[in-house]
Amino acid sequence: MLEINNISTFYGNIQALHDVSLKINEGEIITLIGANGAGKTTTLLSVSGIVQPKSGEILFKGEPIHRMKPDKIVQMGICQVPEGRHIFPYLTVSENLDMGAFLRKDREGIKKDLEQIYDLFPRLAERRHQQGGTLSGGEQQMLAISRALMARPRLLLLDEPSLGLAPLIVQQIFEIIKKIKEESGTTIFLVEQNANLALKVADRGYVMETGRVTMEDKASSLLSNEDVKKAYLGI
């Protein structure tokens, strides 16, 4: 479904990604794990078109998207929940959700999806008229994921959904991620520092170090890999 072929991305003169390649098949959850500054977020931003790779190509359903503007990429069905959630702080919860569906024209469908989301997250329904910035961290993460779902993505990019959240909430978020995959068949590209959790929900995993992909394997094999255990799982 998504194919990243040898992309190199720069911030000014600093090279953040070196020949990164990875592949996501329809309907699977893949995860990209690695330390701080390894280039995980840059990889996701490159897919969304926020930063453009200098060389290499990104194909979505066989079509090159690495020179497209971000709104065209969203239109094709790729949505991202960025690191740090990025809730619109002065828009209400329902306005935030409405912005998720910005490019959709089917009013009926949007309404139905909104109700579904309120069913799934009663907390958001309770707070629908409250400003996004006033929600707790966990609620904001749920809102951020819901907002992305409002676009009915084919591919969902999740950047550090567990960041700064209490362990119990992290569990909930990962339950939701599994549920999204099972119920709507959405393909998920998950970037996480919490490698243990990420590898448990994912089908396959990639390991990234200083801008390069250094390992790729089935998630279960990575979980039992001695090097991964030592470096990322703390065992």
Added chain:
Amino acid sequence: MDYFLQLFLSGLTKGSIYALIALGYTMVYGIIQLINFAHGEIYMIGAFTALIVASVLTILGFSGLSILILAGIAAVIYSSAYGYTMEKIAYRPLRNAPRLSPLISAIGMSIFLQNYVLLAQTSDFLPFPALIPEFEFLKPVSHIMSSAELVIILSSAVIMVLLTFFIKFTRMGKAMRATAQDKKMARLVGIDVDKVISLTFIVGSSLAALGGILIASHIGQINFYIGFIAGIKAFTAAVLGGIGSIPGAVLGALILGWTESFATGYVSSDYEDVFAFALLVLILIFRPAGILGKSSAQKV
């Protein structure tokens, strides 16, 4: 009492015009954190466009209100085109430059537009036709309120209600607010940020043009320099109310209008600006973010 009411209404009239211009300042600031110093020039160009169109229509035999409406439409279209183009050539290439660069570019744009109109038109004051007719029903109170004042106050109020509706409830209005709050995230939900910024300039310019034609037909003369003065005043109003805040701009503009009007009426017209700017200094000392401005503390 009559005198007080008269001053109150003339302050409200002035404030309404300041508000129409201040809204453009505050909307542009809200979305790209730029003080668009050339915004006053857009207002001046609106007034000049209206003058030219009104002269042609008068020769063609149109009458009062229909000229006002047609000239208004022409001024809005022409000024919007200027605002849109200005953003495209003077600000967009500097989007990622340090904040001082677009500011200098804005000042340059302002000087350029003033001198362009000076050369293309004239440096003299040009008479502007009184396009707003005298209403019969206002005769008994004409010593308190002129019909021009009534038209200005009412049309400004209607325009501001429409604007509020647009920003609050339409999807494009929400996208504007979203873009102002978080540009990166706006891109990630599929908003074309460049388009939203262009639209902001178009809306702001339209409001300024309407302000231009309304006040010109009230005061009765225009020249190339009116945009500078009105721009500074409206900018003051926007800062007074809290730059970036839409209700703040309106509130600041009304307070400024009243301050000027009462200072003129009860002290002396020489003191009009003294009081206006003293008020600005006071408010900035006690509320640096402006009356309705958001303080910069944010939850992370």
